[in-house]
Amino acid sequence: MEFHVTDEDLKGISESEDKLVFFANVSARVSEIEDERKRIRLENNRSFSGEPRLPQAFVDKIREISNGAASEEERLVIEKTLFATDVSHIHNRVSIPVRKVKNSFLTEEESNFLRGKNGKGKPKFLDVIVIEPSLEQTEAKLSNWNSCYVIKGTWKKIVRKNGLKSGTVLQFWAFRVQNQLGIAIVERI
Incomplete structure (x- = not known):
């Protein structure tokens, strides 16, 4: 997954340490999104244990x-x-x-x-x-x-x-x- 940060995203972040925190948060969020996508893909591929019945x-x-x-x-x-x-x-x-x-x-x-x-x-x-x-x-x-x-x-x-x-x-x-x-x-x- 690609993620692009613009100068607009960095406005108001003055310290280099603040920028590191910002990028760490962005990286963590990207990882969460990727994990959720993997979970959904795996769930779509799971098989049944036994034949389901229509309620x-x-x-x-x-x-x-x-x-x-x-x-x-x-x-x-x-x-x-x-x-x-x-x-x-x-x-x-x-x-x-x-x-x-x-x-x-x-x-x-x-x-x-x-x-x-x-x-x-x-x-x-x-x-x-x-x-x-x-x-x-x-x-x-x-x-x-x-x-x-x-x-x-x-x-x-x-x-x-x-x-x-x-x-x-x-x-x-x-x-x-x-x-x-x-x-x-x-x-x-």
Whole structure:
């Protein structure tokens, strides 16, 4: 990680000893940031000990959405620690790296569709049902951007309403209601 100090940063620091203290503090902060990034990367790569289950409240919500009809088996897609770009209102999307997907969740037809481009050369998307961590139901768009699936459209609202922050660990579960793809987002505590 590079860190640049300008003359403006050093204004008001007169003694050489004060400058040494300043640089020691900057160095310590840079180390803290690097350690946090390593922790998040390691957490994203950890494996499960045993097969997780979708919490019952989410199973009940899926049943409610489907008017009591049984849904196809819920599948854990990924457990992911959110990064700053995942919760940024400017980006308005969360990425799901294809190589980290634990269980395939798209039909062959959906996969082929998402590989295509629309008339403007932009990635095609599927409308999906979303069950937020708060158990509210909404809709979002699922796209395929090269090596990542991306949930977008209403993502920044989901982030804001559920108080999601960088470092939050989420599980993304796929389910189907009358053949329509849904994503349940479960916050790990």
